[in-house]
Amino acid sequence: MDANTIIADIKKRKLLPVYLLHGEEPYYIDLVSDSIEAQVLDEAQKGFDQTILYGKDTDFVTIVNAAKRYPMMSDFQVIIVKEAQHLKWKDDGLLLQYLENPMKSTVLVLAHKYAKFDKRKKLYKVAERAGAVLESAKLYDDKVAPWITGFLKNEGRQIHPQAAAMMGEYLGNDLSKVVNELEKLMLNVPAEREINAQDVEQHIGISKDFNVFELNTALAKRDTVKAFQIVNYFAANPRTNPIPVVLGAMGGYFIKVLKYHYLADKSPQTVAKELGVHPFFTREYEVAARNYNRQKTFAIVHHLRMYDLKSKGVNALNVPHGELLKELVYKILY
CATH class of the missing domain: 3.40.50.300 (P-loop containing nucleotide triphosphate hydrolases)
Incomplete structure:
Protein backbone atom coordinates (compact mmCIF):
# COMPACT_ATOMS: atom_id res chain seq x y z
CA MET A 1 0.00 0.00 0.00
CA SER A 136 9.19 3.87 2.15
CA ALA A 137 12.03 3.86 -0.39
CA LYS A 138 14.60 6.61 -0.89
CA LEU A 139 13.83 8.86 -3.82
CA TYR A 140 16.45 8.96 -6.58
CA ASP A 141 18.11 12.37 -6.90
CA ASP A 142 16.71 12.96 -10.39
CA LYS A 143 13.17 12.35 -9.12
CA VAL A 144 13.25 15.05 -6.43
CA ALA A 145 12.27 17.96 -8.71
CA PRO A 146 9.19 16.12 -10.12
CA TRP A 147 8.30 15.08 -6.58
CA ILE A 148 8.42 18.74 -5.49
CA THR A 149 6.12 19.70 -8.37
CA GLY A 150 3.69 16.90 -7.48
CA PHE A 151 3.71 17.74 -3.76
CA LEU A 152 2.85 21.37 -4.44
CA LYS A 153 0.20 20.40 -6.99
CA ASN A 154 -1.52 18.33 -4.29
CA GLU A 155 -1.47 21.45 -2.12
CA GLY A 156 -3.08 23.48 -4.91
CA ARG A 157 0.17 25.32 -5.65
CA GLN A 158 2.42 25.71 -8.68
CA ILE A 159 6.19 26.00 -9.04
CA HIS A 160 8.27 26.93 -12.08
CA PRO A 161 10.37 23.97 -13.36
CA GLN A 162 13.57 25.97 -12.86
CA ALA A 163 12.73 26.62 -9.20
CA ALA A 164 11.88 22.94 -8.63
CA ALA A 165 15.16 21.90 -10.29
CA MET A 166 17.17 24.32 -8.13
CA MET A 167 15.61 22.93 -4.98
CA GLY A 168 16.10 19.35 -6.11
CA GLU A 169 19.78 19.88 -6.86
CA TYR A 170 20.61 21.62 -3.57
CA LEU A 171 18.31 20.03 -1.01
CA GLY A 172 18.89 16.44 -2.10
CA ASN A 173 16.51 13.58 -1.45
CA ASP A 174 15.87 14.07 2.27
CA LEU A 175 12.11 14.55 1.86
CA SER A 176 11.54 15.83 5.39
CA LYS A 177 14.03 18.63 4.72
CA VAL A 178 12.46 19.33 1.32
CA VAL A 179 8.96 19.53 2.80
CA ASN A 180 10.13 21.92 5.51
CA GLU A 181 11.44 24.27 2.83
CA LEU A 182 8.30 23.90 0.71
CA GLU A 183 6.14 24.79 3.69
CA LYS A 184 8.28 27.89 4.17
CA LEU A 185 7.68 28.85 0.54
CA MET A 186 3.93 28.26 0.81
CA LEU A 187 3.77 30.54 3.83
CA ASN A 188 5.64 33.35 2.11
CA VAL A 189 4.49 33.19 -1.52
CA PRO A 190 0.88 34.19 -2.35
CA ALA A 191 -1.24 31.12 -3.12
CA GLU A 192 -2.43 32.50 -6.46
CA ARG A 193 1.13 32.95 -7.78
CA GLU A 194 3.57 30.40 -9.19
CA ILE A 195 6.66 29.90 -7.03
CA ASN A 196 9.71 31.01 -9.00
CA ALA A 197 13.51 31.04 -8.73
CA GLN A 198 13.51 34.46 -7.03
CA ASP A 199 11.26 33.05 -4.28
CA VAL A 200 13.65 30.14 -3.75
CA GLU A 201 16.57 32.54 -3.48
CA GLN A 202 14.78 34.89 -1.08
CA HIS A 203 13.20 32.36 1.26
CA ILE A 204 15.53 29.33 1.10
CA GLY A 205 18.84 31.01 0.37
CA ILE A 206 19.77 29.22 -2.84
CA SER A 207 21.23 31.75 -5.25
CA LYS A 208 19.22 31.87 -8.47
CA ASP A 209 22.29 33.02 -10.44
CA PHE A 210 25.15 31.13 -8.78
CA ASN A 211 24.14 27.50 -8.36
CA VAL A 212 25.06 24.22 -10.00
CA PHE A 213 21.84 24.27 -12.02
CA GLU A 214 22.95 27.53 -13.67
CA LEU A 215 26.51 26.19 -14.04
CA ASN A 216 25.22 23.22 -16.05
CA THR A 217 23.17 25.59 -18.21
CA ALA A 218 26.19 27.82 -18.84
CA LEU A 219 28.31 24.80 -19.76
CA ALA A 220 25.59 23.49 -22.07
CA LYS A 221 25.62 26.81 -23.94
CA ARG A 222 29.42 27.04 -23.73
CA ASP A 223 28.97 30.40 -22.04
CA THR A 224 32.56 30.68 -20.80
CA VAL A 225 32.15 33.97 -18.92
CA LYS A 226 29.07 32.81 -16.99
CA ALA A 227 30.56 29.38 -16.22
CA PHE A 228 33.71 30.88 -14.69
CA GLN A 229 31.71 33.50 -12.78
CA ILE A 230 29.76 30.70 -11.14
CA VAL A 231 32.74 28.47 -10.43
CA ASN A 232 34.65 31.42 -8.94
CA TYR A 233 31.66 32.05 -6.69
CA PHE A 234 31.75 28.38 -5.65
CA ALA A 235 35.46 28.67 -4.88
CA ALA A 236 34.80 31.70 -2.67
CA ASN A 237 31.84 30.00 -0.91
CA PRO A 238 32.83 26.34 -0.48
CA ARG A 239 30.57 25.70 2.51
CA THR A 240 27.40 26.59 0.64
CA ASN A 241 28.61 24.85 -2.53
CA PRO A 242 30.34 21.63 -1.40
CA ILE A 243 32.22 19.87 -4.17
CA PRO A 244 30.44 16.48 -3.75
CA VAL A 245 27.10 18.18 -4.46
CA VAL A 246 28.49 20.13 -7.43
CA LEU A 247 30.24 17.14 -9.00
CA GLY A 248 27.24 14.89 -8.43
CA ALA A 249 24.91 17.32 -10.19
CA MET A 250 27.34 17.88 -13.06
CA GLY A 251 27.84 14.15 -13.48
CA GLY A 252 24.12 13.50 -13.64
CA TYR A 253 23.71 16.29 -16.17
CA PHE A 254 26.35 15.09 -18.61
CA ILE A 255 25.20 11.48 -18.34
CA LYS A 256 21.84 12.77 -19.61
CA VAL A 257 23.62 14.62 -22.45
CA LEU A 258 25.31 11.32 -23.36
CA LYS A 259 21.95 9.52 -23.32
CA TYR A 260 20.53 12.24 -25.55
CA HIS A 261 23.16 11.45 -28.21
CA TYR A 262 21.92 7.84 -28.40
CA LEU A 263 18.20 8.59 -28.61
CA ALA A 264 16.72 7.58 -31.95
CA ASP A 265 13.68 9.79 -31.37
CA LYS A 266 14.69 13.26 -30.23
CA SER A 267 11.20 14.74 -30.04
CA PRO A 268 10.63 16.82 -26.85
CA GLN A 269 8.15 14.29 -25.46
CA THR A 270 10.55 11.36 -25.91
CA VAL A 271 13.54 13.30 -24.59
CA ALA A 272 11.62 14.35 -21.47
CA LYS A 273 10.51 10.77 -20.83
CA GLU A 274 13.84 9.06 -21.51
CA LEU A 275 15.99 11.57 -19.63
CA GLY A 276 13.53 11.98 -16.77
CA VAL A 277 13.39 15.78 -17.10
CA HIS A 278 10.64 18.36 -17.37
CA PRO A 279 9.76 19.17 -21.03
CA PHE A 280 10.83 22.75 -20.24
CA PHE A 281 14.48 21.59 -20.27
CA THR A 282 14.58 19.43 -23.41
CA ARG A 283 15.79 22.31 -25.60
CA GLU A 284 18.81 22.77 -23.33
CA TYR A 285 19.91 19.16 -23.83
CA GLU A 286 19.62 19.63 -27.58
CA VAL A 287 21.94 22.66 -27.31
CA ALA A 288 24.39 20.76 -25.10
CA ALA A 289 24.52 17.84 -27.52
CA ARG A 290 25.29 20.21 -30.39
CA ASN A 291 28.11 21.83 -28.42
CA TYR A 292 29.58 18.54 -27.19
CA ASN A 293 29.67 15.59 -29.57
CA ARG A 294 29.66 12.00 -28.30
CA GLN A 295 33.44 11.77 -28.03
CA LYS A 296 33.69 15.03 -26.09
CA THR A 297 30.80 14.04 -23.81
CA PHE A 298 32.54 10.75 -22.99
CA ALA A 299 35.68 12.75 -22.21
CA ILE A 300 33.71 15.08 -19.90
CA VAL A 301 32.23 12.13 -17.98
CA HIS A 302 35.78 10.77 -17.61
CA HIS A 303 37.02 14.16 -16.34
CA LEU A 304 34.19 14.27 -13.80
CA ARG A 305 35.15 10.86 -12.44
CA MET A 306 38.81 11.83 -12.21
CA TYR A 307 38.06 15.09 -10.42
CA ASP A 308 35.74 13.28 -8.03
CA LEU A 309 38.75 11.15 -7.05
CA LYS A 310 40.98 14.23 -6.83
CA SER A 311 38.44 15.92 -4.53
CA LYS A 312 38.94 12.93 -2.21
CA GLY A 313 42.72 13.38 -2.22
CA VAL A 314 43.71 10.93 -4.95
CA ASN A 315 46.68 12.46 -6.84
CA ALA A 316 45.68 15.92 -5.63
CA LEU A 317 46.58 16.11 -1.98
CA ASN A 318 45.81 19.51 -0.36
CA VAL A 319 44.56 21.08 -3.60
CA PRO A 320 41.69 23.46 -2.73
CA HIS A 321 38.34 22.26 -4.05
CA GLY A 322 37.74 25.59 -5.72
CA GLU A 323 40.88 25.17 -7.82
CA LEU A 324 39.83 21.66 -8.81
CA LEU A 325 36.47 22.98 -10.01
CA LYS A 326 38.16 25.70 -12.07
CA GLU A 327 40.44 23.13 -13.71
CA LEU A 328 37.48 20.87 -14.41
CA VAL A 329 35.38 23.61 -15.99
CA TYR A 330 38.32 24.61 -18.20
CA LYS A 331 38.72 21.01 -19.42
CA ILE A 332 34.99 20.74 -20.13
CA LEU A 333 34.89 23.96 -22.13
CA TYR A 334 38.17 23.41 -23.99
Whole structure:
Protein backbone atom coordinates (compact mmCIF):
# COMPACT_ATOMS: atom_id res chain seq x y z
CA MET A 1 0.00 0.00 0.00
CA ASP A 2 1.12 3.59 -0.51
CA ALA A 3 1.08 6.29 2.15
CA ASN A 4 -1.72 8.35 0.58
CA THR A 5 -4.06 5.33 0.45
CA ILE A 6 -3.33 4.41 4.06
CA ILE A 7 -3.91 7.99 5.25
CA ALA A 8 -7.16 8.25 3.25
CA ASP A 9 -8.39 5.04 4.90
CA ILE A 10 -7.42 6.34 8.35
CA LYS A 11 -9.51 9.46 7.75
CA LYS A 12 -12.45 7.20 6.81
CA ARG A 13 -11.90 5.20 10.03
CA LYS A 14 -10.95 2.11 8.01
CA LEU A 15 -8.41 1.01 10.58
CA LEU A 16 -6.31 -2.15 10.52
CA PRO A 17 -4.84 -4.14 13.43
CA VAL A 18 -1.22 -3.58 12.38
CA TYR A 19 0.80 -1.16 10.26
CA LEU A 20 4.36 -2.22 9.48
CA LEU A 21 6.10 0.89 8.15
CA HIS A 22 9.66 0.34 6.95
CA GLY A 23 12.29 1.65 4.58
CA GLU A 24 15.24 3.99 4.13
CA GLU A 25 13.11 7.15 3.65
CA PRO A 26 11.67 8.24 7.02
CA TYR A 27 9.31 10.86 5.58
CA TYR A 28 6.42 8.54 4.65
CA ILE A 29 6.89 6.46 7.79
CA ASP A 30 6.51 9.60 9.92
CA LEU A 31 3.62 10.81 7.76
CA VAL A 32 1.54 7.67 8.35
CA SER A 33 2.58 7.25 11.98
CA ASP A 34 1.80 10.89 12.78
CA SER A 35 -1.55 10.61 10.99
CA ILE A 36 -2.56 7.65 13.16
CA GLU A 37 -1.31 9.38 16.30
CA ALA A 38 -3.25 12.56 15.50
CA GLN A 39 -6.49 11.27 14.01
CA VAL A 40 -7.59 7.96 15.52
CA LEU A 41 -8.21 9.25 19.05
CA ASP A 42 -9.17 12.67 20.39
CA GLU A 43 -7.11 14.34 23.10
CA ALA A 44 -9.26 13.05 25.96
CA GLN A 45 -9.09 9.47 24.71
CA LYS A 46 -5.34 9.51 24.17
CA GLY A 47 -4.62 9.61 27.89
CA PHE A 48 -6.32 6.23 28.30
CA ASP A 49 -6.01 4.46 24.96
CA GLN A 50 -2.79 5.65 23.29
CA THR A 51 0.65 4.24 24.09
CA ILE A 52 3.93 5.45 22.59
CA LEU A 53 6.89 3.08 22.89
CA TYR A 54 10.46 3.27 21.59
CA GLY A 55 12.40 0.36 20.14
CA LYS A 56 15.50 0.99 22.26
CA ASP A 57 13.49 1.01 25.49
CA THR A 58 10.93 -1.75 25.00
CA ASP A 59 10.58 -5.42 24.06
CA PHE A 60 8.06 -7.74 22.46
CA VAL A 61 6.58 -8.84 25.79
CA THR A 62 5.68 -5.22 26.59
CA ILE A 63 4.33 -4.58 23.08
CA VAL A 64 2.16 -7.70 22.96
CA ASN A 65 0.82 -7.24 26.49
CA ALA A 66 -0.18 -3.69 25.60
CA ALA A 67 -1.73 -4.83 22.31
CA LYS A 68 -3.91 -7.39 24.07
CA ARG A 69 -5.58 -4.79 26.30
CA TYR A 70 -9.09 -3.57 25.53
CA PRO A 71 -9.68 0.15 24.97
CA MET A 72 -11.20 2.09 27.87
CA MET A 73 -12.61 5.30 26.37
CA SER A 74 -12.81 4.55 22.65
CA ASP A 75 -13.54 1.84 20.12
CA PHE A 76 -9.81 1.52 19.52
CA GLN A 77 -6.55 1.68 21.37
CA VAL A 78 -3.43 2.88 19.55
CA ILE A 79 0.08 1.57 20.19
CA ILE A 80 2.90 3.20 18.27
CA VAL A 81 6.37 1.70 18.42
CA LYS A 82 8.77 4.38 17.20
CA GLU A 83 12.33 3.51 16.11
CA ALA A 84 11.23 -0.12 15.84
CA GLN A 85 14.44 -0.95 13.97
CA HIS A 86 16.12 -1.11 17.38
CA LEU A 87 13.96 -4.01 18.59
CA LYS A 88 15.63 -7.43 18.90
CA TRP A 89 13.86 -8.88 15.87
CA LYS A 90 15.45 -12.31 16.25
CA ASP A 91 13.17 -12.71 19.29
CA ASP A 92 9.95 -11.78 17.46
CA GLY A 93 8.12 -15.09 18.11
CA LEU A 94 5.69 -13.56 20.60
CA LEU A 95 4.74 -10.75 18.21
CA LEU A 96 4.38 -13.24 15.36
CA GLN A 97 1.98 -15.29 17.46
CA TYR A 98 -0.04 -12.16 18.29
CA LEU A 99 -0.29 -11.00 14.67
CA GLU A 100 -1.68 -14.37 13.59
CA ASN A 101 -4.79 -13.45 15.60
CA PRO A 102 -4.59 -9.74 16.49
CA MET A 103 -7.07 -7.75 18.56
CA LYS A 104 -9.53 -5.99 16.24
CA SER A 105 -9.78 -3.10 18.69
CA THR A 106 -5.99 -2.46 18.67
CA VAL A 107 -4.11 -0.39 16.11
CA LEU A 108 -0.45 -1.38 16.36
CA VAL A 109 2.08 0.73 14.45
CA LEU A 110 5.64 -0.52 13.95
CA ALA A 111 7.77 2.36 12.61
CA HIS A 112 10.93 0.64 11.34
CA LYS A 113 12.98 3.59 9.99
CA TYR A 114 16.17 4.02 7.94
CA ALA A 115 16.28 0.38 6.78
CA LYS A 116 14.16 -2.16 4.96
CA PHE A 117 12.48 -4.84 7.01
CA ASP A 118 13.68 -8.35 6.16
CA LYS A 119 10.98 -9.59 3.78
CA ARG A 120 12.16 -13.18 4.20
CA LYS A 121 10.92 -13.22 7.78
CA LYS A 122 7.62 -14.94 8.43
CA LEU A 123 6.50 -11.93 10.45
CA TYR A 124 6.59 -9.77 7.30
CA LYS A 125 4.12 -12.02 5.49
CA VAL A 126 1.90 -12.32 8.56
CA ALA A 127 1.84 -8.52 8.93
CA GLU A 128 0.81 -8.22 5.26
CA ARG A 129 -2.13 -10.57 5.87
CA ALA A 130 -3.16 -8.98 9.16
CA GLY A 131 -2.87 -5.32 8.20
CA ALA A 132 -0.86 -2.97 5.98
CA VAL A 133 2.82 -2.93 5.06
CA LEU A 134 4.36 0.24 3.67
CA GLU A 135 7.87 0.30 2.22
CA SER A 136 9.19 3.87 2.15
CA ALA A 137 12.03 3.86 -0.39
CA LYS A 138 14.60 6.61 -0.89
CA LEU A 139 13.83 8.86 -3.82
CA TYR A 140 16.45 8.96 -6.58
CA ASP A 141 18.11 12.37 -6.90
CA ASP A 142 16.71 12.96 -10.39
CA LYS A 143 13.17 12.35 -9.12
CA VAL A 144 13.25 15.05 -6.43
CA ALA A 145 12.27 17.96 -8.71
CA PRO A 146 9.19 16.12 -10.12
CA TRP A 147 8.30 15.08 -6.58
CA ILE A 148 8.42 18.74 -5.49
CA THR A 149 6.12 19.70 -8.37
CA GLY A 150 3.69 16.90 -7.48
CA PHE A 151 3.71 17.74 -3.76
CA LEU A 152 2.85 21.37 -4.44
CA LYS A 153 0.20 20.40 -6.99
CA ASN A 154 -1.52 18.33 -4.29
CA GLU A 155 -1.47 21.45 -2.12
CA GLY A 156 -3.08 23.48 -4.91
CA ARG A 157 0.17 25.32 -5.65
CA GLN A 158 2.42 25.71 -8.68
CA ILE A 159 6.19 26.00 -9.04
CA HIS A 160 8.27 26.93 -12.08
CA PRO A 161 10.37 23.97 -13.36
CA GLN A 162 13.57 25.97 -12.86
CA ALA A 163 12.73 26.62 -9.20
CA ALA A 164 11.88 22.94 -8.63
CA ALA A 165 15.16 21.90 -10.29
CA MET A 166 17.17 24.32 -8.13
CA MET A 167 15.61 22.93 -4.98
CA GLY A 168 16.10 19.35 -6.11
CA GLU A 169 19.78 19.88 -6.86
CA TYR A 170 20.61 21.62 -3.57
CA LEU A 171 18.31 20.03 -1.01
CA GLY A 172 18.89 16.44 -2.10
CA ASN A 173 16.51 13.58 -1.45
CA ASP A 174 15.87 14.07 2.27
CA LEU A 175 12.11 14.55 1.86
CA SER A 176 11.54 15.83 5.39
CA LYS A 177 14.03 18.63 4.72
CA VAL A 178 12.46 19.33 1.32
CA VAL A 179 8.96 19.53 2.80
CA ASN A 180 10.13 21.92 5.51
CA GLU A 181 11.44 24.27 2.83
CA LEU A 182 8.30 23.90 0.71
CA GLU A 183 6.14 24.79 3.69
CA LYS A 184 8.28 27.89 4.17
CA LEU A 185 7.68 28.85 0.54
CA MET A 186 3.93 28.26 0.81
CA LEU A 187 3.77 30.54 3.83
CA ASN A 188 5.64 33.35 2.11
CA VAL A 189 4.49 33.19 -1.52
CA PRO A 190 0.88 34.19 -2.35
CA ALA A 191 -1.24 31.12 -3.12
CA GLU A 192 -2.43 32.50 -6.46
CA ARG A 193 1.13 32.95 -7.78
CA GLU A 194 3.57 30.40 -9.19
CA ILE A 195 6.66 29.90 -7.03
CA ASN A 196 9.71 31.01 -9.00
CA ALA A 197 13.51 31.04 -8.73
CA GLN A 198 13.51 34.46 -7.03
CA ASP A 199 11.26 33.05 -4.28
CA VAL A 200 13.65 30.14 -3.75
CA GLU A 201 16.57 32.54 -3.48
CA GLN A 202 14.78 34.89 -1.08
CA HIS A 203 13.20 32.36 1.26
CA ILE A 204 15.53 29.33 1.10
CA GLY A 205 18.84 31.01 0.37
CA ILE A 206 19.77 29.22 -2.84
CA SER A 207 21.23 31.75 -5.25
CA LYS A 208 19.22 31.87 -8.47
CA ASP A 209 22.29 33.02 -10.44
CA PHE A 210 25.15 31.13 -8.78
CA ASN A 211 24.14 27.50 -8.36
CA VAL A 212 25.06 24.22 -10.00
CA PHE A 213 21.84 24.27 -12.02
CA GLU A 214 22.95 27.53 -13.67
CA LEU A 215 26.51 26.19 -14.04
CA ASN A 216 25.22 23.22 -16.05
CA THR A 217 23.17 25.59 -18.21
CA ALA A 218 26.19 27.82 -18.84
CA LEU A 219 28.31 24.80 -19.76
CA ALA A 220 25.59 23.49 -22.07
CA LYS A 221 25.62 26.81 -23.94
CA ARG A 222 29.42 27.04 -23.73
CA ASP A 223 28.97 30.40 -22.04
CA THR A 224 32.56 30.68 -20.80
CA VAL A 225 32.15 33.97 -18.92
CA LYS A 226 29.07 32.81 -16.99
CA ALA A 227 30.56 29.38 -16.22
CA PHE A 228 33.71 30.88 -14.69
CA GLN A 229 31.71 33.50 -12.78
CA ILE A 230 29.76 30.70 -11.14
CA VAL A 231 32.74 28.47 -10.43
CA ASN A 232 34.65 31.42 -8.94
CA TYR A 233 31.66 32.05 -6.69
CA PHE A 234 31.75 28.38 -5.65
CA ALA A 235 35.46 28.67 -4.88
CA ALA A 236 34.80 31.70 -2.67
CA ASN A 237 31.84 30.00 -0.91
CA PRO A 238 32.83 26.34 -0.48
CA ARG A 239 30.57 25.70 2.51
CA THR A 240 27.40 26.59 0.64
CA ASN A 241 28.61 24.85 -2.53
CA PRO A 242 30.34 21.63 -1.40
CA ILE A 243 32.22 19.87 -4.17
CA PRO A 244 30.44 16.48 -3.75
CA VAL A 245 27.10 18.18 -4.46
CA VAL A 246 28.49 20.13 -7.43
CA LEU A 247 30.24 17.14 -9.00
CA GLY A 248 27.24 14.89 -8.43
CA ALA A 249 24.91 17.32 -10.19
CA MET A 250 27.34 17.88 -13.06
CA GLY A 251 27.84 14.15 -13.48
CA GLY A 252 24.12 13.50 -13.64
CA TYR A 253 23.71 16.29 -16.17
CA PHE A 254 26.35 15.09 -18.61
CA ILE A 255 25.20 11.48 -18.34
CA LYS A 256 21.84 12.77 -19.61
CA VAL A 257 23.62 14.62 -22.45
CA LEU A 258 25.31 11.32 -23.36
CA LYS A 259 21.95 9.52 -23.32
CA TYR A 260 20.53 12.24 -25.55
CA HIS A 261 23.16 11.45 -28.21
CA TYR A 262 21.92 7.84 -28.40
CA LEU A 263 18.20 8.59 -28.61
CA ALA A 264 16.72 7.58 -31.95
CA ASP A 265 13.68 9.79 -31.37
CA LYS A 266 14.69 13.26 -30.23
CA SER A 267 11.20 14.74 -30.04
CA PRO A 268 10.63 16.82 -26.85
CA GLN A 269 8.15 14.29 -25.46
CA THR A 270 10.55 11.36 -25.91
CA VAL A 271 13.54 13.30 -24.59
CA ALA A 272 11.62 14.35 -21.47
CA LYS A 273 10.51 10.77 -20.83
CA GLU A 274 13.84 9.06 -21.51
CA LEU A 275 15.99 11.57 -19.63
CA GLY A 276 13.53 11.98 -16.77
CA VAL A 277 13.39 15.78 -17.10
CA HIS A 278 10.64 18.36 -17.37
CA PRO A 279 9.76 19.17 -21.03
CA PHE A 280 10.83 22.75 -20.24
CA PHE A 281 14.48 21.59 -20.27
CA THR A 282 14.58 19.43 -23.41
CA ARG A 283 15.79 22.31 -25.60
CA GLU A 284 18.81 22.77 -23.33
CA TYR A 285 19.91 19.16 -23.83
CA GLU A 286 19.62 19.63 -27.58
CA VAL A 287 21.94 22.66 -27.31
CA ALA A 288 24.39 20.76 -25.10
CA ALA A 289 24.52 17.84 -27.52
CA ARG A 290 25.29 20.21 -30.39
CA ASN A 291 28.11 21.83 -28.42
CA TYR A 292 29.58 18.54 -27.19
CA ASN A 293 29.67 15.59 -29.57
CA ARG A 294 29.66 12.00 -28.30
CA GLN A 295 33.44 11.77 -28.03
CA LYS A 296 33.69 15.03 -26.09
CA THR A 297 30.80 14.04 -23.81
CA PHE A 298 32.54 10.75 -22.99
CA ALA A 299 35.68 12.75 -22.21
CA ILE A 300 33.71 15.08 -19.90
CA VAL A 301 32.23 12.13 -17.98
CA HIS A 302 35.78 10.77 -17.61
CA HIS A 303 37.02 14.16 -16.34
CA LEU A 304 34.19 14.27 -13.80
CA ARG A 305 35.15 10.86 -12.44
CA MET A 306 38.81 11.83 -12.21
CA TYR A 307 38.06 15.09 -10.42
CA ASP A 308 35.74 13.28 -8.03
CA LEU A 309 38.75 11.15 -7.05
CA LYS A 310 40.98 14.23 -6.83
CA SER A 311 38.44 15.92 -4.53
CA LYS A 312 38.94 12.93 -2.21
CA GLY A 313 42.72 13.38 -2.22
CA VAL A 314 43.71 10.93 -4.95
CA ASN A 315 46.68 12.46 -6.84
CA ALA A 316 45.68 15.92 -5.63
CA LEU A 317 46.58 16.11 -1.98
CA ASN A 318 45.81 19.51 -0.36
CA VAL A 319 44.56 21.08 -3.60
CA PRO A 320 41.69 23.46 -2.73
CA HIS A 321 38.34 22.26 -4.05
CA GLY A 322 37.74 25.59 -5.72
CA GLU A 323 40.88 25.17 -7.82
CA LEU A 324 39.83 21.66 -8.81
CA LEU A 325 36.47 22.98 -10.01
CA LYS A 326 38.16 25.70 -12.07
CA GLU A 327 40.44 23.13 -13.71
CA LEU A 328 37.48 20.87 -14.41
CA VAL A 329 35.38 23.61 -15.99
CA TYR A 330 38.32 24.61 -18.20
CA LYS A 331 38.72 21.01 -19.42
CA ILE A 332 34.99 20.74 -20.13
CA LEU A 333 34.89 23.96 -22.13
CA TYR A 334 38.17 23.41 -23.99
